[in-house]
Amino acid sequence: MESFFSFLEKRVDDCSSLLCIGLDPHIPDLKEPSAASAREFCLNLVKQTSHYAAAFKPNAAFFEVFGADGWTALKDVIDAIQEESNRMGSMIPVILDAKRGDVPSTAKAYAKSAFENLSAHCITLNSYLGKDSIEPFVQNPENGIFLLCKTSNPGSGEFQDLIVDGGQWTTDDQRSMPLYEYVARSAESWNVNNNIGLVVGATYLDAMKRIRVATPGLWFLSPGIGAQGGELEQVVKSGLRKDGKGILLPMSRTISQSDNPRQRAAEIRDEILVIRDQISRQRE
Amino acid sequence: MESFFSFLEKRVDDCSSLLCIGLDPHIPDLKEPSAASAREFCLNLVKQTSHYAAAFKPNAAFFEVFGADGWTALKDVIDAIQEESNRMGSMIPVILDAKRGDVPSTAKAYAKSAFENLSAHCITLNSYLGKDSIEPFVQNPENGIFLLCKTSNPGSGEFQDLIVDGGQWTTDDQRSMPLYEYVARSAESWNVNNNIGLVVGATYLDAMKRIRVATPGLWFLSPGIGAQGGELEQVVKSGLRKDGKGILLPMSRTISQSDNPRQRAAEIRDEILVIRDQISRQRE
Numbered sequence: 001m002e003s004f005f006s007f008l009e010k011r012v013d014d015c016s017s018l019l020c021i022g023l024d025p026h027i028p029d030l031k032e033p034s035a036a037s038a039r040e041f042c043l044n045l046v047k048q049t050s051h052y053a054a055a056f057k058p059n060a061a062f063f064e065v066f067g068a069d070g071w072t073a074l075k076d077v078i079d080a081i082q083e084e085s086n087r088m089g090s091m092i093p094v095i096l097d098a099k100r101g102d103v104p105s106t107a108k109a110y111a112k113s114a115f116e117n118l119s120a121h122c123i124t125l126n127s128y129l130g131k132d133s134i135e136p137f138v139q140n141p142e143n144g145i146f147l148l149c150k151t152s153n154p155g156s157g158e159f160q161d162l163i164v165d166g167g168q169w170t171t172d173d174q175r176s177m178p179l180y181e182y183v184a185r186s187a188e189s190w191n192v193n194n195n196i197g198l199v200v201g202a203t204y205l206d207a208m209k210r211i212r213v214a215t216p217g218l219w220f221l222s223p224g225i226g227a228q229g230g231e232l233e234q235v236v237k238s239g240l241r242k243d244g245k246g247i248l249l250p251m252s253r254t255i256s257q258s259d260n261p262r263q264r265a266a267e268i269r270d271e272i273l274v275i276r277d278q279i280s281r282q283r284e
Numbered sequence: 285m286e287s288f289f290s291f292l293e294k295r296v297d298d299c300s301s302l303l304c305i306g307l308d309p310h311i312p313d314l315k316e317p318s319a320a321s322a323r324e325f326c327l328n329l330v331k332q333t334s335h336y337a338a339a340f341k342p343n344a345a346f347f348e349v350f351g352a353d354g355w356t357a358l359k360d361v362i363d364a365i366q367e368e369s370n371r372m373g374s375m376i377p378v379i380l381d382a383k384r385g386d387v388p389s390t391a392k393a394y395a396k397s398a399f400e401n402l403s404a405h406c407i408t409l410n411s412y413l414g415k416d417s418i419e420p421f422v423q424n425p426e427n428g429i430f431l432l433c434k435t436s437n438p439g440s441g442e443f444q445d446l447i448v449d450g451g452q453w454t455t456d457d458q459r460s461m462p463l464y465e466y467v468a469r470s471a472e473s474w475n476v477n478n479n480i481g482l483v484v485g486a487t488y489l490d491a492m493k494r495i496r497v498a499t500p501g502l503w504f505l506s507p508g509i510g511a512q513g514g515e516l517e518q519v520v521k522s523g524l525r526k527d528g529k530g531i532l533l534p535m536s537r538t539i540s541q542s543d544n545p546r547q548r549a550a551e552i553r554d555e556i557l558v559i560r561d562q563i564s565r566q567r568e
Contacts, residue, residue, distance in 0.1 A: 026389070061386060061393040067359065067401050068352040075351065099386050101410055102345060103437040103507075105310070109345040117351050126385055128412040129435050130442030148412055153387040155414030159467060162448040179463070183443060223387075 003194035004122055004144025005219055007093060012054045012245055014090040017269045018236075018276070020221070021049045022097075022252030023058040023077060027065070029256065035069035038062065042077040045256055049265040050084045053092055055122075057221075057250050060098040078118055093121045095221070099148065101126030101133055108136040115143050122146065124199055124221070127183050131190055141193035149187065149211060150180040152201025152224030161207075180207060181214050188215040197221060200239065202249070208238040220247045226254040232268075236275045242283070244276050287478035288406055288428025289503055291377060296338045296529055298374040301553045302520075302560070304505070305333045306381070306536030307342040307361060311349070313540065319353035322346065326361040329540055333549040334368045337376055339406075341505075341534050344382040362402055377405045379505070383432065385410030385417055392420040399427050406430065408483055408505070411467050415474055425477035433471070433495060434464040436485025436508030445491075464491060465498050472499040481505060484523065486533070492522040504531045510538040516552075520559045526567070528560050 012018065023045060025038035046056065063074035078094050085091045096118060100110045114123045114137075122144035125134055137145050150160055160180045169177065169185045177185075187196050197219035200208050208222070220239050225232055232249075239247035251268060258264035296302060307329060309322035330340065347358035362378050369375045380402060384394045398407045398421075406428035409418055421429050434444055444464045453461065453469045461469075471480050481503035484492050492506070504523050509516055516533075523531035535552060542548035 024390075026393075059390060061384075061390045061397070064355075065393040065397045065401065067397070068355040071348075071352040071355050099410070100345075100383070101385070102383050103435065106308075106343060106345045109310075109349040113345070113349045113351070117349065126383070126410045126412055128410055128432055128443060129437055130439030130444070132437055132439035151387065151413050153413055153416055155416035158414030158470070159412060159463070160414070162451070162463065162466065164446040164448055164463070167446070179443070179446065179448070182446065186442070 001141055003141040004093070005194045005197070007091070007121065007142070008055065008144070008219070008248075009245060011090060011092055015052060015054060015269075016273060017052050017054045018245070018247060018249055018272050019052055019265065019269050020055045020057050020095070020248045020250040021045060021053045021255065021265065022223070022250045023056055024252040025062045026253075029253070035063070035066035035073040038066060038070065039073035039076055041256070042073075043080050045261060046077065046080055046084055048262040049255060050081075050088060050092065052265040052269040055093040055095050055248060056081050057095040057097050060096060075118055078120060082119065093144075094119070095122040095124065095144075095146065096120035097124045099124050099126050101129050103129065104132050104136060107133050111136040111143070115140075124148065127187070131186070134190070134196075138190070138193060138195055141195050144195040144197065146197045146199045146219070146221040147183070147187050149184050149198040150200050150204055150207045152203045156201060156204070178207070178210075181210060184211045184215050184218070188218055191218065199223070202235040205234055205238045208235070212239055212241075216241065218246070221250065222247055223250045225249055226251055232271060233275050236272060237279060240276065240279055244280055285425055287425040288377070289478045289481070291375070291405065291426070292339065292428070292503070292532075293529060295374060295376055299336060299338060299553075300557060301336050301338045302529070302531060302533055302556050303336055303549065303553045304339045304341050304379070304532045304534040305329060305337045305539065305549065306507070306534045307340055308536045309346045310537075313537070319347070319350035319357040322350060322354065323357035323360055325540070326357075327364050329545060330361065330364055330368055332546040333539060334365075334372060334376065336549040336553040339377040339379050339532060340365050341379040341381050344380060359402055362404060366403065377428075378403070379406040379408065379428075379430065380404035381408045383408050383410050385413050387413065388416050388420060391417050395420040395427070399424075408432065411471070415470070418474070418480075422474070422477060422479050425479050428479040428481065430481045430483045430503070430505040431467070431471050433468050433482040434484050434488055434491045436487045440485065440488070462491070462494075465494060468495045468499050468502070472502055475502065483507070486519040489518055489522045492519070496523055496525075500525065502530070505534065506531055507534045509533055510535055516555060517559050520556060521563060524560065524563055528564055
């Protein structure tokens, strides 16, 4: 049985890309405010960018807002990614961006929905409820999660930056740490199946560097480049692992709103590769 | 314009109840694992318990697990509560238990889904992303939220109990506090529209007492009685406000699995009233 992050890394190698295509059918970006239009928007983006996508990340909210029809569209989009993967002969992971989080008995239903019914490979989860709330999602190593650690929004520091006692993570050097680091270290200790990563916003580079030091091996999902202001080069430098992997960079409007999404995705993929090569040369 | 908690308090007075009926169509409790069966299960429970329900709380996960059909069933159940309310001449609030939480642009879509499309009156939200992630939900005072503060699950202490520096909430008596208390005090300061309450699990009485002292005026939604082990009398004593309101007690299986759900709901409603009267006599 292959773990989620082995699966992702195989795809990263296949397409030489750390780019994650965000499938966010915001109503203002659609021809009309309908599930059919959201579906069409995403299917077009999948078709145009599949060669350069290390992963696709549909955001549940922008489908849920169309009710039952939106849910059908979401299922169709995930199925289309699977078909496109088969056609190319390289499977592309689907990360359902849903940020769920509930008590264990309810979490089981969310896990069934994401992995069995929708056939997503991975889901974003909120960390606030603790380990037992994520267990139903990670028991099968093939299913992955990205756990909210330091989010990209302006108000993320309100609780996530609070200084907590290091507890079990205390070292000689460090007695206290921000909550987000405590969450990151906890997640690393839970990652026995190689299927737990972290959401680390691209908008807070100091936090990202700190989390990379604390958890040198974990994958980051790092939204916030472009629309939210993160600078690509600095972000890659702050989050890349020593093996030149370990950070997935979701982009959506930057690509979907360009005149030629296919070309734009290729350019960004290549831009990331150049930065990555610079970093590995500097590190040699 | 009436605020959400004025609306809830009117209903609490109308039915003399602090009981919240949880609509959790767990698959093992259904005749068959289908959205139709989930819908039937909930409609029956609504019909039987409406006289004693201060609110209904459908949990999104148990509908979402049936995909598009589940989403339609959820909408039908909420519509049925509205019809039942009209029939009785007393509006029953619907709290969508969804525990959503995302960056502001995405949060807007979730808010539209819950309040405009599904016509819920209130939603449960995760607090980890901070104030800007909840703003799209609370701008209209008629819409309410219950923000996760101290959850009822066994692992809730993992992050929620961490001791943080009190920051802006520091007093002469108190320099540090558990994260859940910091969240509670923050939520109280944001509650300018009388539409923000807290999820405070019935399974941690010391935490509940502490949160009641910190936020004497806020409404609590307190799951965990029955299946999860909270004792009714102790819970009401720990969470009740001075005005004999302020705590909503969700129950689902205790009622749905009894031979006579209508009678069981009436009994529990009355049990709560007896405890409440005892408390007010003791306080006099």
